[in-house]
Amino acid sequence: MPLLEVQGLSKHFGGLVANDRIDLRVDKGEIVGLIGPNGAGKTTLFNCIAGFYPPTAGNVQFKGEDITGLPPNEICLRGIARTFQIVRIFKDMSVLDNVMVGAFSRTNSAARAKQKALEVLDFCGLAAKKSLLAGGLTIADKKRLDFTKALATDPSLLMLDEAIAGLNQTETAEAVELVKKVRGSGITVLLVEHVMEVVMPISSRVVVLDYGKKIAEDTPEKVIHNEEVIKAYLGDKYHASRRAH
Amino acid sequence: MGGNKHKWIWLVIGAVLCLIFPLFLTLPFPRHLMIMIFLYASLGLAWNMIGGYAGQISLGHAIFFGAGAYTSTLMLMKLGVSPWVGMLVGGILSVGIAFIIGYPCFKLAGHYFAIATIAIGEIAQQWMLNWDWAGSAVGLTLPILPESLINLEFHTTKAPYYYVALGIFILAILATYGVDRSKLGYYFKAIKGDLEGARSLGINVSKYKFYALALSAFFTSICGSFYAQYVLFIDPDSVFPLMLSIIVCLVATLGGVGTVWGPVIGAFILIPISEFTRIQFGGGGKGTDLIIYGFLIMVISIYQPFGVIGISKRFKKKESA
Amino acid sequence: MLTSEIIWQTILSGILMGCIYALVAVGLCLIWGLMEIVNFAHGEMLMLAMFTAFWAFSLYHIDPILSLPLCMIVLFIIGVATYFIIIKKIIKAPFLAQILATFGLGIFLRYLAQFMFSPDFRTIKNPILSGNINLGGIFVGVPQLAASLICIVTFIILYSFINKTEVGIALLATSEDREAASLMGINSDRMFALGWGIGAACLGVAGALMSNFYYIFPEVGFNFALIAYVAVALGGFGSIPGSFVAGIIIGLVEFLSGLLIAPAFKYSFVFLIYLLVVFIRPQGLWGRY
Numbered sequence: 001m002p003l004l005e006v007q008g009l010s011k012h013f014g015g016l017v018a019n020d021r022i023d024l025r026v027d028k029g030e031i032v033g034l035i036g037p038n039g040a041g042k043t044t045l046f047n048c049i050a051g052f053y054p055p056t057a058g059n060v061q062f063k064g065e066d067i068t069g070l071p072p073n074e075i076c077l078r079g080i081a082r083t084f085q086i087v088r089i090f091k092d093m094s095v096l097d098n099v100m101v102g103a104f105s106r107t108n109s110a111a112r113a114k115q116k117a118l119e120v121l122d123f124c125g126l127a128a129k130k131s132l133l134a135g136g137l138t139i140a141d142k143k144r145l146d147f148t149k150a151l152a153t154d155p156s157l158l159m160l161d162e163a164i165a166g167l168n169q170t171e172t173a174e175a176v177e178l179v180k181k182v183r184g185s186g187i188t189v190l191l192v193e194h195v196m197e198v199v200m201p202i203s204s205r206v207v208v209l210d211y212g213k214k215i216a217e218d219t220p221e222k223v224i225h226n227e228e229v230i231k232a233y234l235g236d237k238y239h240a241s242r243r244a245h
Numbered sequence: 246m247g248g249n250k251h252k253w254i255w256l257v258i259g260a261v262l263c264l265i266f267p268l269f270l271t272l273p274f275p276r277h278l279m280i281m282i283f284l285y286a287s288l289g290l291a292w293n294m295i296g297g298y299a300g301q302i303s304l305g306h307a308i309f310f311g312a313g314a315y316t317s318t319l320m321l322m323k324l325g326v327s328p329w330v331g332m333l334v335g336g337i338l339s340v341g342i343a344f345i346i347g348y349p350c351f352k353l354a355g356h357y358f359a360i361a362t363i364a365i366g367e368i369a370q371q372w373m374l375n376w377d378w379a380g381s382a383v384g385l386t387l388p389i390l391p392e393s394l395i396n397l398e399f400h401t402t403k404a405p406y407y408y409v410a411l412g413i414f415i416l417a418i419l420a421t422y423g424v425d426r427s428k429l430g431y432y433f434k435a436i437k438g439d440l441e442g443a444r445s446l447g448i449n450v451s452k453y454k455f456y457a458l459a460l461s462a463f464f465t466s467i468c469g470s471f472y473a474q475y476v477l478f479i480d481p482d483s484v485f486p487l488m489l490s491i492i493v494c495l496v497a498t499l500g501g502v503g504t505v506w507g508p509v510i511g512a513f514i515l516i517p518i519s520e521f522t523r524i525q526f527g528g529g530g531k532g533t534d535l536i537i538y539g540f541l542i543m544v545i546s547i548y549q550p551f552g553v554i555g556i557s558k559r560f561k562k563k564e565s566a
Numbered sequence: 567m568l569t570s571e572i573i574w575q576t577i578l579s580g581i582l583m584g585c586i587y588a589l590v591a592v593g594l595c596l597i598w599g600l601m602e603i604v605n606f607a608h609g610e611m612l613m614l615a616m617f618t619a620f621w622a623f624s625l626y627h628i629d630p631i632l633s634l635p636l637c638m639i640v641l642f643i644i645g646v647a648t649y650f651i652i653i654k655k656i657i658k659a660p661f662l663a664q665i666l667a668t669f670g671l672g673i674f675l676r677y678l679a680q681f682m683f684s685p686d687f688r689t690i691k692n693p694i695l696s697g698n699i700n701l702g703g704i705f706v707g708v709p710q711l712a713a714s715l716i717c718i719v720t721f722i723i724l725y726s727f728i729n730k731t732e733v734g735i736a737l738l739a740t741s742e743d744r745e746a747a748s749l750m751g752i753n754s755d756r757m758f759a760l761g762w763g764i765g766a767a768c769l770g771v772a773g774a775l776m777s778n779f780y781y782i783f784p785e786v787g788f789n790f791a792l793i794a795y796v797a798v799a800l801g802g803f804g805s806i807p808g809s810f811v812a813g814i815i816i817g818l819v820e821f822l823s824g825l826l827i828a829p830a831f832k833y834s835f836v837f838l839i840y841l842l843v844v845f846i847r848p849q850g851l852w853g854r855y
Binding site for chain 2: 076088093097101104105110149
């Protein structure tokens with residue numbers, strides 16, 4: 001049974017069709033990449049799965065349970081955590097406190113939440129900064145914090161929304177390592193990304209969206225040679241046969 | 246660590262001073278001043294739960310104060326029930342009011358929420374002004390009962406009132422401490438910090454906003470009941486007005502919202518100023534102390550929105566730099 | 567006895583008063599929509615306008631019609647001054663600070679006025695605009711009629727200014743997207759100051775007009791401000807014509823509920839409208855969002 005199964009998901013905003021009958025499957029232990037040109041509907045799909053708005057049609061199943069249209073907090077409690085494109089951290093709280101908020105989703109005890117938070121901070125390499133105010137962190141560290149507090153909710157599936165955009169080379173490499181480490185600890189990852197150097201090497205499968213529809217789904221190697229994908233990104237003038245020269 | 250030890254010493258000194266205070270100062274005015282300080286500190290702490298921690302700016306809190314005052318008074322006058330019971334019932338009623346007005350209002354953001362609380366507060370005051378059974382504009386004068394703890398009325402000396410007020414104050418501080426260190430406090434702050442971020446971490450925002458408001462309403466209501474027993478007269482203009490809601494908000498803001506001691510500091514600064522201006526410039530409805538309030542509110546919000554505690558934190562940062 | 571005359575009378579009075587509410591609301595909406603800061607001192611500024619007209623009349627015998635331009639200018643200055651002295655400093659402040667800053671200003675102004683002018687109710691006796699006229703069996707106060715007409719004219723001028731002039735469009739642009747506007751060379755600082763000035767100037771007009779027939783006292787502004795908040799919410803955030811129409815609707819509701827239900831509760835009904843609107847249709851009737 002797949003961990004996450006999206007069937008026929010559509011999302012309309014008035015007359016605009018942001019997602020058009022999308023099917024998506026994520027199996028336990030995978031890293032699945034979700035790519036596509038700007039405006040393809042990746043974040044919309046994300047938000048529908050994560051409960052930020054209900055889909056217009058279709059359904060979302062997680063661990064066999066129908067979670068379509070549930071609010072974000074319910075989705076988190078069932079084991080899906082997410083990060084945000086524009087980081088949503090609690091800037092007036094310390095790094096440790098931020099992560100504790102995540103940890104509290106699984107316990108009512110402050111002591112246990114603190115312990116869990118410290119463990120996760122250590123795992124993600126932020127332990128040294130635990131007493132700093134979240135608002136004063138660098139962008140890279142803020143993204144790492146966003147990541148860490150999502151991890152503290154003990155998810156089975158971690159959804160990353162362009163977590164790597166805007167980072168320099170070193171930071172990007174560190175982020176990739178962290179994602180691999182997370183998968184290594186048994187958590188499944190679904191990531192939306194623009195940075196190809198990140199998505200391709202780590203994903204076991206890549207799903208490509210364009211104009212709200214799924215246009216390809218395959219291993220990374222096969223996807224970059226897919227004609228539809230190339231057309232979507234580069235326009236009609238370019239296709240695989242040209243690259244051969 | 247030196248810092249924590251310091252804190253404990255100050256707390257103990259402060260507690261002892263508070264306890265022996267009435268034994269040394271036997272004149273009614275200093276006692277009255279301290280009672281007012283404790284009352285407003287408790288109100289500030291109560292407001293702090295929803296406004297400071299959870300970040301939902303309520304400007305209609307007087308509705309809970311008035312509900313407490315009127316419930317215990319009416320129960321006393323019509324049913325002969327001890328004001329302590331009335332206080333409890335008032336508190337529960339206020340939680341109920343918080344539930345009814347809270348859930349629809351929590352869907353509102355920012356300014357709309359604040360204005361909604363003003364609107365609700367005004368409607369409540371209007372209603373009470375016209376409710377004859379509850380005294381309408383004339384108000385209710387509490388019956389003079391024999392002095393006793395059960396009756397919560399003392400006529401010869403203010404000292405027992407002082408200790409009751411101190412008791413309420415200590416309860417409010419303990420409750421705030423409890424919230425600050427627990428899941429509730431973290432969740433409240435998360436809601437204030439980033440609502441959608443909080444939701445995505447599993448927080449049922451409406452439920453926790455309600456908890457904050459309920460706690461806040463309960464304590465505010467208790468203060469209202471105490472006030473009625475202390476002053477022995479209530480009317481809609483003294484327990485339901487917008488100014489009361491503003492002052493409560495100001496007390497918390499002046500000291501520092503979202504902290505345990507902020508509202509306490511705020512009360513210790515604001516109430517003496519208010520009482521002294523009232524004496525200096527005389528009553529006479531000139532509202533001179535309110536000119537100072539207005540000015541203070543402006544200054545604080547422009548220059549140090551994080552209150553006195555914010556100022557002291559800045560000092561500490563500079564020292565350690 | 568509820569005759570149809572009384573009902574029509576009430577309806578007309580409500581609409582006329584509503585036009586004044588409308589202009590007050592438009593001033594608030596302009597500021598609110600421009601920078602998402604609510605002017606909680608709006609009512610007190612209106613009060614200052616009324617007092618300006620009053621003192622011009624009492625001390626210098628200038629009739630309110632003539633002192634209207636004066637009131638407009640005085641309030642414009644007050645608006646701009648408020649922006650530079652207070653508002654500019656709290657643009658980036660936490661939300662609580664933004665609410666409290668203008669609230670504090672309002673309280674400060676109100677009680678300062680009470681201290682300086684005393685809480686007594688004042689009126690302007692026998693201004694040029696006074697008396698009643700008979701419109702087909704219904705009596706209408708001349709000052710109220712004139713006030714509502716001038717409010718409507720003012721609104722039309724303001725609306726044209728915002729939508730047709732370069733400066734006005736710059737104002738609109740700043741309210742939609744401050745950064746994009748500044749990238750196009752629009753100085754948002756100046757736009758904000760202008761917004762505050764114009765918003766306050768609306769109060770200048772409304773205040774001068776009301777001084778003809780309304781009581782003038784330090785607390786007078788409070789209710790008008792509350793009505794303005796309701797009007798802006800009802801009309802829809804960011805919609806200036808929406809606020810204007812909403813103001814008129816509220817005037818109607820206030821007067822009709824005062825007549826048909828109970829005068830003591832008429833404001834409660836206005837607030838009830840607010841609550842109904844924000845719960846059921848948060849974007850108001852014509853709002854942007």
